Structure formats: C-alpha cells, structure tokens
Amino acid sequence: MTMTMTVNGSPVSLPHDARVSLLDLVREHLHLPGTKKGCNQGACGACTVLVDGERILSCLALAVQFEGRSVTTIEGVGTPGALHPLQAAFIEHDGFQCGYCTPGQICSAIGMAQEIRRGVPSHVTADLAAPDIAPTRDELRERMSGNLCRCGTHNGIIDAIAEIVSADVLLPEPAQ
Template sequence: MSSDHLTRRGLLQGSAALAAASPVAAQAQAAAVATPRRNGGSAMMPVELTVNGREVHLQLDPRTSLLDTLREHLHLTGTKKGCDHGQCGACTVIVEGRRINSCLTLAVMHDGESITTIEGLGTPDKLHPMQKAFIVHDGYQCGYCTPGQICSAVAVLDEIKAGIPSHATTELNDVSLNDAELRERMSGNICRCAAYPNIIAAMRDVAGEKVA
C-alpha cells in the first residue's frame, strides 16, 4: 500500500485536528462542557417561574412538561397526571390568569410567568371559596380530578366576568352566567364519578347565583 494512500481513519483524525484548531469549534466545545446534560440527552436550560407566589429557579431538560416540572421537580403533587394527553383536565393549572392543561405544554415555554396550582388557591386552614363550595355541594367523590376541576372552575368564573365568549354564548355582547355556559366551559374536565351537577352547583354558589 502506498504511503500517500488516504485511509478512512486518517481522514477522520485529520478532520478532528482541524476542527479542534478552529476558534469557533473551540468555543462550541467550551459551551458544551459548561452546559450540563442529562445522560447524554438535551442540554439543560435555566427556567424561572413564579409558582403560587414563590419564585423558583430550575435547570430543566427542555423537553420537560410543565406538569412534570410541578410534580417531579417542585413536588406539587396536587396537580394530577391523568391521561397525559390533554383529554381529561386533571392537570389543569392557571398560568398568567388562564387555565391550561399542564401536560400539553413545556416548562421552558413559560419562563418568567406566574403559575397557580391547587396548592396556591387555598390552604386547609384558609380554603378558597371554590374549595369550600366543592365540599358543601359534594363536588367530588374519588377526588382525583378535583384539583383540575377547581382550578378550571375558578378560571371559568373569571372568563365569564371578563366577557369572554364560549361556544355556548348566544349574545357576544352579553356573556351571561348560566348552566349551559358553565357546562360548556367545564367540558374539558372529566369526572369519572359523574359529580357534574354538584360541580355546577358549587360554581353557581361561588358566583353568587341562586342554587336550585
């Protein structure tokens, strides 16, 4: 074999040497070393959230859902993982005043935002009015969906108060509080125990409406 024959190994070694000599490559290598990685996966990213009034600073895999961040990293297990596909509403939390399914969004997408979970609505010693109403009207049975139901119910009343229409709204200029509106807006929160009439009664109670 001639001495000037270029082997695959030689080509790779030469390319690596040239890359290492490049200032751009050196900067990229330094950044890779400085950025922690989880088991060779995606680079971790800094995320700052205000959760239930408390600022938290985290280093997260950018693929981490907001639900897993709350449960696994912040140990706020009141927010439940039900279907993990955005179909049951058990993971509903309030972000910047709007209710969302936390299983369908990434934590990094909410950097700098304010999040309220069921733990932030009230405490055992000082319950939120919606929590009290759920107890009074038996708005739960097994209780698994209840944190999401309550967070969603709180946000729904705020939506109606702000005049935000739904598919059940008949007059866009006059968003009224009625059972059809409440049922439509709460339809994304599934209760396998079928406590729906009691949930509606609890919401009407909090809204100051007469409960039949």
C-alpha cells in the same frame, strides 16, 4: 443566568431538559402533587393550572416555555386551614367523589370565572356581541367541558360553581 418562573409565588428554576412538562415540573421536581396526571394527552383536564390567571393544561405545556410567568397550582389556591370559597362550595355540594379530578376542576373554574367576567363567548352563548354573559348552567357546563369526572359528580360540581358565580361573589385571586 438561570431562567426562572414563579410557582405559587416562589421563584423556580426552569428545567435543563426541555422535555419536562409543566405538569412533571410541579409534581416531580417541586413535589407539589395536588395537580394530577390523568390522561397526559390533553383529554381530561385533571392537570389544569393557572398561568398569569389563565387556565391551561400543564401536561401539554413544556415548562421551558414559561420563563417569567406566574403559575398557580391548587396548593396556591387554598390550604386545609384557609379554603378558597370555591373549595368550600365543592365540599358543600358534594362536587367530588374520589377527588382525583378536583384540583383541575377548581383551577379550571377559577379561570372560567375570569373568562366570563371578561366577556369571552362560549359555544352556547346566543349573542356574540353582548358585552355581558349570564352564567347560566348551560354556560357553566359548556365552559367546564374540558374537565372530566369519571365518578360522575358533574351536577355537584356545577352546583358548587353556580353558587359562587351566581352569588356574584368575586372569586379571589389565588394566594401568591
């Protein structure tokens, strides 16, 4: 029996070689190059994807660990003709320059919005017991600290995320 997961809604066989990372599976085996390999050691966040809606680093993930799970990459978030609202906000606020970190930033921000809605505390959350967390800029910056932008567009990135989050626009689930 072949073990499978889904990637952007399509069933995918797990690799036979257990060494294959989830990142290499999507880029090299599935030819989905949107997810980027930056450091390949868990320091930069460029490889961030969503697994069952949660953001993780695909470079540190062995693909075989994800049997039965649902993976969403940037290709499943939006398309040039049908941008996700956060992608449109990144364009509006100049949330990128070279664009290499952008797929990871956007997948990370989608996962982050769910975490805030769920009430997951962060390092800058003052009241751990509070059921609701205000998505202040400090909160957004802290929660996005795992995604580096070497071009230095962090202000634009936070502007774009803040617009979506503070407008209380529920981020739609990525397309499946």
